[in-house]
Amino acid sequence: MITPEEIAELVVQIRREHGLPVSPFEIDEIRYDKEEGKLFIIAHDRTDKSVIIGSSLVIGKLREALGVKLVSVYTTLDLILKRRQLEESLRFAEEHGLNFLIPIIKAEMNFPPRKWPRIGRKTHGMVFLTFNASAMLGFARAFNVQGNVYGVRYSFPKLSFTPVDRPVREVFFPNEDFLRRLAKEDDAELVISEFTFPAKGEDVVMINPMRFLKIGYFETKYLFGESRPAIFSKEDLVNYVISLVKDGLMEATDGARIIRWGWRR
Template sequence: MFSKEDIEGLVVQIRREHGLPVTPFEIDEVRYDKEEDKMFIIAHDRTDKSVIIGSSLVIGKLKEILGVKMVSVYTTLDLTLKKMQLEESLKFAEEYGLDFLVPFIKAEFNFPPRKWPSRKESVKGLVFLSFNAKALLGFADAFGIESQVYGVRYSFPKLSFTPVDRPVREIFFPDEEFLESLVEDEEIIFSEFTFPAKFDKVALINPIRFLRIGYFELKYLFGESRPAVFNKVDLVDYVVKMVSEGLMEATDGARIIRWGWKR
């Protein structure tokens, strides 16, 4: 398959052919998932990543030339930060007996590519739908969580959930105490908390931060979801936090804010 030198040469060729400046860049590694027909390029840093993506034009042409299903670009720093978070998540899961999560955490250490194991058991949980509602439901299903699903009334009319009358801000920033009050015999609560995980009366986990999976990846794993009701200032606050943590690309953040402001 293609080496990193091959990919570097193709990126330079594409940029020249389309009149883009040939800025120096570095690729640390190239990985190919034959089973899924996906190419993963590990750039040295974010500047290198930007050169390879080239406002989507370069990476789009690269995908055509390589003839693969998908080309994704990450940085060495992205993966280093991910592994640091995974180490903390593994400690949390082992400390609080969340053994069903351990195989998924260990699988993420080898990302990319992503090879999750088949779920082997079921646990009871609660999911509170926030901005990435489809992703939360997808995580719960993948992890084998038999979940009670709640959400702010009118927030996601195309999804099935038990509506509760709560402030629309909780679509972006769930209230921990309220969610804990809904728990009966559940072992875990999934929602987009501002932290990866913590234990109070029950384990509260934001699977996005817990496994450090960015918005771009979530779209391809589970699809996108957008709330029907929300406060625009809350939306901006949410997007800014996601971008600042490296969980959302600035271009995706700008697109989401533009969508929200046109509503």
């Protein structure tokens, strides 16, 4: 098993070879998923993480040098904050009888690596498509939530869903009251969408899986692919990106790339 010291030497070597400054950095831990060929570097803090990633150049060269399929970098603080959210999500699942989600929550507590169990019980729910539409559909499959899929009319022409006439803002910020009424009409136990909260459980349970499991944009893109709405407000896009970056669910570089894409549309 490769050690943190060996990874650190490689990082320094790669940075020097490519004319990048060599700043001090710390690696707290290395985890390797042999089955999937994935290496996970746990850096001490975000500054250390930036040195290791090196604008994607260093991490790409690391992957080549180590002969692995994927190299991902997290910080010790990232994992501490993730565990705190997962502890809250576990209590929510227990309080609201969402026992089928408990194995996934507990598996995420051991991340990285990610080893989700297969969920056998089918749950009747619904999905409302938002910016990360592919991710919302992917989470529904992973949770074995089956039911109707809705979205703002004309928002995702390449995806199959039932269109509803809703304000374009809801491509980013779904309306709780509307979805609560729609869920009752569908007799859905659970609604999956990109709510601004991890979960709520009044008469209908609503979950944003990204916040509920604290899985960010980059990871969902890797897990389920990337989607782009055909219609949206540029102002809403900026506010959406800012909220994800602020809450640690999106890297600022990804946010800048998405905003640039939106402004060129």
